[in-house]
Amino acid sequence: MASTTISLVVRPRGRPIKNLPESITVGREEPSAQIFQRIADAAKFPVNRLRVTKGSDGSAVPSSRDVTVHQTGLRDRSAVDVKDLGPQIAWRTVFIVEYLGPLLIHPLVYYGRPLIYGTSAPPSRLQTLSLILVTLHFLKREYETLFVHRFSLATMPAMNIFKNSGHYWIFSGINLAYWIYAPTAPTAGPSNPLITYGGLALFAIGEIGNLITHIELKNLRRPGSTERGIPRGLGFDLVTCPNYMFETMAWIGIWLVSWSLSTGLFVVIAVGQMAVWAQKKERRYRKEFGDKYKRKRFAILPGIY
Structure with a gap:
């Protein structure tokens, strides 16, 4: 049986974010917004300053309650790039x-x-x-x-x-x-x-x-x-x-x-x-x-x- 959770590799992009985690764990059927929230909680960083893109093709990961993590195309051990958008x-x-x-x-x-x-x-x-x-x-x-x-x-x-x-x-x-x-x-x-x-x-x-x-x-x-x-x-x-x-x-x-x-x-x-x-x-x-x-x-x- 496939695991209900997946691990994502987190990579910094642009200006450094202090305490950025190297990886996070998120549920496959959780809203994609949870990716942003997990990263923000781990880094103790404002969630609205984060931009997350897929490491495979650079496309944006939506911070949505209506799109699941699985629907974004992310799978176990997929890489995501995280950028600090600056003050919002x-x-x-x-x-x-x-x-x-x-x-x-x-x-x-x-x-x-x-x-x-x-x-x-x-x-x-x-x-x-x-x-x-x-x-x-x-x-x-x-x-x-x-x-x-x-x-x-x-x-x-x-x-x-x-x-x-x-x-x-x-x-x-x-x-x-x-x-x-x-x-x-x-x-x-x-x-x-x-x-x-x-x-x-x-x-x-x-x-x-x-x-x-x-x-x-x-x-x-x-x-x-x-x-x-x-x-x-x-x-x-x-x-x-x-x-x-x-x-x-x-x-x-x-x-x-x-x-x-x-x-x-x-x-x-x-x-x-x-x-x-x-x-x-x-x-x-x-x-x-x-x-x-x-x-x-x-x-x-x-x-x-």
């Missing part, structure tokens, strides 16, 4: 920090108009409305980060937080705020009610639709699991990523209210980035689910892209 930070923390930027910057610029622009004139109705919409958008993002999103990866390299936060702090924070609340901004003048109300309607539909799709995506994955399912529901029959479609609608709504060139530029950049992500997701869905998945012609905008 939780993805949830990264998202919180990213969205905090615009939440701080927009009110600071709005209320700091006398110091920034040297004006004593009060903000216009459109400038106040723009502040409300941007604040609501990023408050919703923070809420989803804390209570809705489930992350397939627990952490990322800590230093990447500066790169990731730059997009939000600079482009949707400083860039948008400086131009939207300026005394010479289009929002400082009279508004066209049809355009303003149309923008508000798009914003409301976009934000609500985006939240619904995020909840649907959350429900596809059990807590603590990395498994994926085929998304269905609002918008998923039209495009690959309706969450990006609704996100686009919300930002077009903000643009129609703020009527700022900087907001329009931000929308173009954001949609371009979301389009790249959506195309990657479409390819992943086709590869992962095969004929079970209804292929989409459009990634984020029905009839357009």
